[in-house]
Structure formats: structure tokens, C-alpha cells
């Protein structure tokens with residue numbers, strides 16, 4: 247029994263010590279807070295006596311109440327029951343300095359009504375706000391602006407990052423793709439850990455981390471004609487960061503119909519292009535509006551002349567430069583006092599300038615000079631989208647009667663050859679390696695140097711059958727008499743290899759009669775080789 | 787008169803592939819077309835096709851007697867529409883650029 251009561255006593259003593267220590271630390275915190283307040287009050291008093299204007303005291307106090315006091319040492323501990331709210335502390339400082347409330351010209355008010363931006367916003371955007379090109383008014387315009395970024399890839403990632411960093415109030419992100427490892431060398435908002443995630447979600451995570459203040463609207467799907475007008479109408483400006491003519495025409499047409507300025511960029515290999523279209527975004531038929539994409543390119547390029555980044559290659563900083571320039575042009579337009587595409591906030595009257603001359607910026611990383619600006623035409627008098635004789639209407643767009651894919655032509659995988667002249671990668675792998683067959687690799691020298699099958703002969707496809715056959719004969723890849731060994735042709739995806747086989751067949755048909763040649767292409771090229779035969783073959 | 791005009795022509799946006807992988811070419815073309823008219827950009831385009839372009843894929847450069855859709859022609863850093871398009875008469879020292887539009891992003 248006695249033993250139990252002693253242990254109880256020990257427990258009790260311990261808890262009393264803990265409670266006393268806790269009270270002691272609270273008292274210390276209160277003391278420190280009080281000392282700080284007296285110190286602040288003393289400084290203010292000195293400043294006031296020293297000619298510190300009364301208005302400044304009001305502002306200083308307001309700043310203290312809203313910001314600094316939240317980080318005041320011991321502030322949280324010293325305010326049981328809310329008795330130490332910023333206003334209370336301010337009041338006590340007034341009391342301690344002996345100043346009655348009415349002596350302060352500007353009574354402390356909540357920050358929101360005192361300043362148009364929050365303290366966090368002044369800190370975050372101060373470095374751009376102190377420039378006359380932006381200023382407070384420009385920052386407020388950015389905050390009011392709603393910008394849609396169509397495509398969250400090599401252009402969209404840097405563009406959205408700089409728009410978010412600059413404090414654009416609403417940023418829409420649209421893309422239907424998911425992140426792949428081959429994106430990461432240029433699509434800076436994505437990351438290794440987010441491979442497989444929707445690009446919109448991935449970009450959203452990156453941007454929210456960069457700046458949590460903007461409102462991010464997520465559109466995790468590809469743009470379609472039926473919904474484009476509805477989506478665009480919620481924004482002030484659109485950035486075309488997509489990668490295909492189909493979407494470029496659709497975005498431009500929608501911008502014209504919705505009255506939005508379009509900042510359009512593109513990049514491939516070592517070059518990029520940038521143009522601000524529909525600026526100013528006047529109604530169709532108004533010749534003072536800026537030209538649209540159709541004014542510049544009335545007809546789409548032939549489908550087979552269009553190279554994607556996956557086919558042609560792209561240097562990361564090249565597309566990055568173009569995306570950053572898109573953000574720059576957007577910020578310039580959004581902060582401009584004369585920009586009619588943004589509803590004014592009443593701070594500045596619109597100043598009616600002459601329409602800006604449209605220009606296009608060409609960037610070529612390996613040329614000198616790297617940048618060149620060219621003067622562009624005005625709106626085209628017979629443009630299908632923006633002229634007085636325009637044929638593209640909102641109804642047409644929405645009801646799907648405009649077939650953009652058909653307009654631009656479709657590139658489907660080619661299928662030129664009969665099954666007898668084709669072989670699967672798996673079948674080819676089982677053939678004897680006894681010199682009875684020849685493998686011709688038609689990829690370019692750069693790709694051939696990355697990875698190639700031993701014993702293969704590299705004869706790059708130059709785009710023309712006749713030239714290729716000449717080169718193949720020159721390199722000894724084709725038997726002059728046409729007889730004997732079996733020939734196989736391989737490429738990256740299995741398109742050029744078919745063209746090459748066709749070229750050999752045509753050459754034989756046009757040659758002396760009686761000759762024949764046994765030539766087949768490997769279906770699906772090295773992509774199939776990787777899938778069917780060699781899992782370690784580099785995927786690029 | 788039978789004279790020639792010295793020009794610089796440039797190909798970018800991938801078009802250089804059709805012209806021996808070389809972006810900038812200094813050329814001299816006849817000052818007059820066959821009918822005795824001063825050489826125009828239309829004449830220049832045909833001349834380039836016949837004389838400078840070694841690649842057999844002519845359709846990648848010209849289509850229906852003009853540059854194919856998707857190629858911008860710039861005359862001294864201005865869109866050719868501002869200069870009279872293919873009727874512009876070339877002058878000695880002109881810089882004429884052919885740009886294929888890019889679509890990647």
C-alpha cells in the first residue's frame with residue numbers, strides 16, 4: 247500500500263513540475279512579447295518625436311498588425327483567449343505610446359482594403375512590379391487575366407511556368423496526353439516520378455508548387471471543335487502550344503470567333519517560329535483586326551511534309567526558348583494599358599493606338615543571326631475565318647461540320663507492299679546468319695550511329711526511290727546482277743523500309759527483263775524488333 | 787539585255803534539306819525572263835527548282851506553279867504579300883528567304 251502511494255506521489259509531483267514549467271515558459275513568452283511591444287512603442291515614439299509623419303505611423307502600425315505581429319516572438323503563446331489579436335496589440339501600443347486612436351490619420355484596417363494586393367503578392371511580384379513596364383497596374387491586369395495554354399508539352403510547360411510565376415490570375419491547362427520519359431528533356435513541368443500521369447495533372451502539380459496563388463483550370467483532354475468555343479470563351483487570351491496543323495487551324499478559327507488574341511509558337515529540330523495572331527481581336531470582317539493563322543497560311547501543308555518532334559527531333563532549349571517567348575508576348579499584351587483584349591479595371595483609360603503591325607519571329611539556333619523578325623501581312627480580304635466573306639461560323643464549328651483532320655490530310659501508316667514481300671522481326675531473327683542474306687538499314691547516319699545490327703549496311707532513305715537505289719548500288723548493298731542473296735530492309739518504324747523495297751522492285755521492273763530480286767521489308771522496323779526480339783534494343 | 791542579278795536566297799524550317807543541306811546560297815540569275823520581262827520572284831522560284839534544287843522531291847517546294855502551301859516567302863524580311871507576291875521584280879542584292887512552317891511543340 248505504502249509503495250503504491252509513493253508512486254502516486256511521484257506521478258503527481260511530475261505532473262506539477264510539468265505544469266509549472268509550461269506556465270513558466272508561457273510567462274517568459276509573455277514577458278518577451280511585452281518587452282518587444284515596449285521596444286516597438288519606444289521606437290515609434292522616438293520616430294514621432296523626430297518628425298515621423300503621423301500617416302506613416304498609421305501605415306507602419308497597420309503593417310505590424312497584419313504581418314509582423316504574426317511572427318512576433320511569443321505572440322501565439324501570449325494571446326490566450328484571443329485577447330492579443332493584432333488589433334488589440336496595436337491598441338495597446340497606442341496606449342503605451344500615449345497616443346489616442348484619433349491621432350493616427352489612417353486607422354489600421356484589414357490589409358485587403360488598404361492595399362490592392364496582399365503582402366505575399368508584393369513580395370513575390372515586386373521584382374517585376376518595380377519596372378515601369380509592369381507597375382502596380384500591370385500586376386493588377388495580370389491578376390485579372392485568364393489565359394488558356396493549349397498543349398502542356400515543350401512549349402506549354404515553360405510558357406505556363408512563366409505565366410504562373412508572373413501572377414496571371416487564371417491559367418487554363420489543356421492536353422489529353424500523358425507524360426512519357428521522352429518528353430522530359432524539354433517539357434520542364436513534368437518529372438520522372440510523374441511519367442504516366444496526365445500532362446495536365448503533372449503541370450498542375452508543378453505550377454501549384456511554383457506559385458499557389460493563381461487559379462488553375464484543368465482541361466485534361468484534347469481540344470475538339472464541339473467544345474472549343476465554350477472553353478475559349480472563359481479566357482481572355484490563348485497560347486497555342488500544340489504540335490500539329492490540325493489543332494493550329496482549329497485554335498485560330500476558335501480565337502477569331504471568340505474574339506481572343508492568340509500567341510502561337512512552334513519548334514522543330516533547331517528552329518522555332520512565333521507569331522501573335524488576331525491582335526487586336528476585332529470581329530470577323532473588320533480589317534483593322536490582326537491577321538489569323540488562315541490569313542498567313544490559307545492552305546494547310548501537304549500531310550507528308552509535316553514532321554513531328556518525334557520524327558524530326560527537337561533540341562530542348564530551342565522549344566524552351568519559344569515557350570518562354572510566348573509567355574513574354576502574353577505578359578506584354580496583358581500588362582499593356584492599351585490592350586483591348588482585357589477588360590480594363592478602370593485604372594487607366596484605353597489609349598486608342600493604331601493596330602500593332604503583325605510580325606513573325608524566326609529563331610534558328612545554329613544560324614547567325616539566331617533571331618530575325620519579319621513583317622507580316624494584315625488580315626486577308628478573302629480569309630475563310632476573319633474576313634467579311636468568312637465562311638467559318640460558330641454553328642459549323644460547334645456542330646462538327648468542319649473536319650480539321652480531313653482539311654489537313656491524314657497520315658496513316660503506309661501499307662505499300664504485298665504480304666509476300668514483308669517479314670516480321672521475329673521471323674527475321676530466326677534466319678541463318680551465314681551470309682546468305684543482306685540487311686539494309688535505311689535510317690539516317692545519326693540514328694544508325696546510335697544503334698545498329700551487326701553486319702547491316704546503312705543506306706539512308708533520301709526521300710526518293712531513284713536516288714536511294716543509286717546510293718545502294720554504290721555501297722554494294724544491291725547485287726548488280728540481281729541474283730543470289732536475299733535482301734532485307736529495315737528502318738525505325740517500318741514506313742521508309744517499304745518505300746525502299748518498292749524502289750528496288752521498280753528498278754528491277756524497269757531493268758532488263760528476266761531479272762528478279764528477292765527483297766523484303768521488316769514490318770514495324772526497329773520498334774517491332776525491340777518488341778518481338780530484343781527488349782534491350784534502345785527505345786528512342 | 788542578257789545581264790544577271792546577284793541575290794541571296796535562304797532556306798529554313800527544313801527546306802534547306804532540299805537544297806544540299808545548305809541554308810544560304812549566293813546566286814546569279816538571268817535579269818530577264820525568256821519573254822524579255824524583268825525577272826520576278828515567280829521566275830526565281832522556277833529557276834531555283836531547275837538549277838539549285840538537287841533533291842528530286844520538287845513537290846516539297848513547288849505545287850501548282852507556286853511555292854507549296856506551308857512555305858512563307860520573305861523579300862528583304864517582309865512577307866512577300868507586302869511586296870506584290872510572285873510578281874515582285876527582283877533587285878540586285880535582294881535577300882529572299884523561303885521558310886517552311888514548323889508545327890512541332
Ligand SMILES: [Zn+2]
Nearest residue numbers: 538541629632
Ligand atoms: Zn484570317
